[in-house]
Amino acid sequence: MAYQVIGWMEAYRAVRDKLGVSPDWRLIEYLPQVPNGPVLDLGMGKGRNALFFAKMGYEVDCIDISTTYVKQCQEHARTENLTLTAQVVDIHSYEIPNRRYALIIASKVLQFFRKSEIEEIAKKIYAGLARRGVVYARVFSLDEFEHVRDSSSLEEVEPNTYYHSKYRLYQHFFTKDEVLSLFPRLKLLCLVEGVELHPIQKKPRYQWIIDYMGQRTR
Numbered sequence: 001m002a003y004q005v006i007g008w009m010e011a012y013r014a015v016r017d018k019l020g021v022s023p024d025w026r027l028i029e030y031l032p033q034v035p036n037g038p039v040l041d042l043g044m045g046k047g048r049n050a051l052f053f054a055k056m057g058y059e060v061d062c063i064d065i066s067t068t069y070v071k072q073c074q075e076h077a078r079t080e081n082l083t084l085t086a087q088v089v090d091i092h093s094y095e096i097p098n099r100r101y102a103l104i105i106a107s108k109v110l111q112f113f114r115k116s117e118i119e120e121i122a123k124k125i126y127a128g129l130a131r132r133g134v135v136y137a138r139v140f141s142l143d144e145f146e147h148v149r150d151s152s153s154l155e156e157v158e159p160n161t162y163y164h165s166k167y168r169l170y171q172h173f174f175t176k177d178e179v180l181s182l183f184p185r186l187k188l189l190c191l192v193e194g195v196e197l198h199p200i201q202k203k204p205r206y207q208w209i210i211d212y213m214g215q216r217t218r
């Protein structure tokens with residue numbers, strides 16, 4: 001398989017040393033479940049997960065709405081001599097190619113959408129999975145709501161979706177049942193709710209998260 005071309009430990013260290021943040025550990029735990037094939041990282045930010053898979057020899061596509069992040073990700077790929085396609089695209093308008101991907105990653109990005117939009121994105125993700133393709137979604141749980149900054153400017157606009165007028169964005173908080181319901185046709189690989197130490201903020205802070213992994217069976 002592709003990831004045997006270079007070991008995950010080497011790829012993990014390279015990304016951590018370069019970006020100062022690590023790829024999501026859950027992806028490494030479940031690597032043996034991921035079939036050979038292209039990887040898509042939705043809202044990849046600086047690309048800690050996208051670069052990790054590119055380093056291991058996977059074909060990687062990634063998108064983000066931020067021009068700055070896309071440029072940074074492309075620059076990191078260039079300096080590491082990695083091949084990766086990074087584009088400035090809004091997930092709203094992105095048509096995921098049908099049945100193309102062995103792995104689709106949506107790590108800490110689905111919270112920026114309204115519940116109704118998340119349901120549509122989940123359908124596109126499902127359609128984009130190849131046979132035995134895997135989805136990884138890392139989302140914020142309802143418990144994170146208690147810890148949102150400036151919560152007085154939050155207004156609930158859909159169930160568990162809030163509009164944050166101060167930052168002019170939506171924030172959605174998930175339950176485990178809801179995450180499961182987004183991917184009714186996938187075989188459940190992992191569903192874990194818990195806390196993690198925020199990896200980059202200067203002042204240590206915990207985040208309440210849900211990790212989901214599901215696999216297409218056909």
Ligand SMILES: C[S@@+](CC[C@H](N)C(=O)[O-])C[C@H]1O[C@@H](n2cnc3c(N)ncnc32)[C@H](O)[C@@H]1O
Pocket residue numbers: 042043044045046047048063064065066069089090091092106107108109112
């Ligand atoms: C919290 S960061 C997570 C970045 C990365 N997935 C990670 O785990 O390190 C959220 C990312 O989602 C991107 N994003 C937010 N709204 C988006 C949209 N509508 N379309 C594409 N990317 C979006 C942001 O620019 C940002 O890079």
